[in-house]
Amino acid sequence: GAVVSQHPSWVICKSGTSVKIECRSLDFQATTMFWYRQFPKQSLMLMATSNEGSKATYEQGVEKDKFLINHASLTLSTLTVTSAHPEDSSFYICSASGGRATSGRTDTQYFGPGTRLTVL
Amino acid sequence: LAKTTQPISMDSYEGQEVNITCSHNNIATNDYITWYQQFPSQGPRFIIQGYKTKVTNEVASLFIPADRKSSTLSLPRVSLSDTAVYYCLVGPDAGNMLTFGGGTRLMVKP
Numbered sequence: 001g002a003v004v005s006q007h008p009s010w011v012i013c014k015s016g017t018s019v020k021i022e023c024r025s026l027d028f029q030a031t032t033m034f035w036y037r038q039f040p041k042q043s044l045m046l047m048a049t050s051n052e053g054s055k056a057t058y059e060q061g062v063e064k065d066k067f068l069i070n071h072a073s074l075t076l077s078t079l080t081v082t083s084a085h086p087e088d089s090s091f092y093i094c095s096a097s098g099g100r101a102t103s104g105r106t107d108t109q110y111f112g113p114g115t116r117l118t119v120l
Numbered sequence: 121l122a123k124t125t126q127p128i129s130m131d132s133y134e135g136q137e138v139n140i141t142c143s144h145n146n147i148a149t150n151d152y153i154t155w156y157q158q159f160p161s162q163g164p165r166f167i168i169q170g171y172k173t174k175v176t177n178e179v180a181s182l183f184i185p186a187d188r189k190s191s192t193l194s195l196p197r198v199s200l201s202d203t204a205v206y207y208c209l210v211g212p213d214a215g216n217m218l219t220f221g222g223g224t225r226l227m228v229k230p
Contacts, residue, residue: 004163032215043207044164044220093163097214105171106152107214111163 003027004096006112013084014120021079021115023094029074030096034109035067038091050077084119091116124208129225138195140224142208145189150212153184153191158205158223167206168193195226203228 003026013019023033032051036044048064050056050071058064068080077096081088095109125143132138144153152171156164168175170182170191181194195202206224211217 002166006163034218036220043222046218046220049215049218091161095163105169106212108154108166108169109214109217110166111156114161114163116161 002098002108002110004030004094004110004112006092006094006115008115009113010116010118012118012120015085016083018080018082019084019117021081021092021094021117023077023079023096023112025075025096025098025110028096028098030077030098031074032097033071033077034095034097035069035077035079036093036095038093038114044093047079081117084117086119089117089119123219124210124221126206126208126221126224128222129227131227131229132198133229134199135197138198138202138226138228140193140195140206140208140226141190142193143190144208144210147188147210148212151188151210152212152217153182153188154209154211154217155180155182155191155193156207156209158207164207198226198228200228200230202226 005024007022035047038044046059047062048056048058050069052071052074056069071077091114093114095111097107097109154169155167157167158164168180168182172184175182183192209217
C-alpha cells in the first residue's frame with residue numbers, strides 16, 4: 001500500500017521549453033502533496049506544498065511563476081517547470097500524505113521514484 | 121521544527137548490525153520520529169516511525185530513550201543492498217516533517 005508514482009522518470013529538454021511532471025497516489029487519496037528538488041550529493045529541498053483544490057504554498061526562494069503546481073484531484077498533482085534553463089536541471093521528487101494516522105503513528109509522507117530533468 | 125543531527129557517513133561490513141543515531145534536542149511533545157532510506161536516483165523510502173521506547177518492524181528497529189532527545193535506527197545483519205543514505209525527521213505529522221538534514225551515508229562493504 002501507499003504507492004506514489006511519477007511520470008516521466010526522466011526528461012531531457014531544450015532551454016526555454018516547459019516540462020510537466022505528474023505525481024500520482026495509486027492506492028490512497030492524498031490530501032496533501034509535496035514537491036522537492038535534489039541536486040547531486042545534496043539533501044532534498046522542499047519546493048512547495050499543495051492541497052487538493054487550493055493554491056500551492058511555496059517555500060522561500062522558489063518562484064511560483066516558474067514552478068507551476070496544480071493539485072486537481074486527491075490522486076494527482078503536477079509540477080510544470082516553465083521556460084526551463086540548465087540551472088533547473090535536477091532530480092524532482094514528489095511525496096503524498098493521506099493525512100491518516102494509525103495506532104502509535106502519525107501520518108507519513110510516501111515518496112515517488114523521482115524525475116530526472118536535464119535541460120540542455 | 122526540531123532540527124536533527126546525524127553522522128555524515130558510516131562504514132560497515134555485511135552481516136553486521138548497524139546503529140545510526142540521530143540527535144533532536146528540541147523535539148516537541150507531539151513530535152514523532154521518522155526514518156527514511158534513499159538509494160541514488162530514487163525517492164526516499166519509509167523505514168520506520170516511532171514516538172517513544174522501541175518500535176520494530178520487518179526491516180529495522182527504532183530505539184528512543186525516555187527524554188526523546190535522540191533516536192537510534194538499528195539495521196540487523198546489513199547486506200550490500202543496504203548501502204544508502206538514511207534520513208531522520210521529526211514532526212507532529214507529515215506536513216511538519218519536511219526538512220531533510222544531510223542524512224547519514226551508509227556504506228556496507230563485503
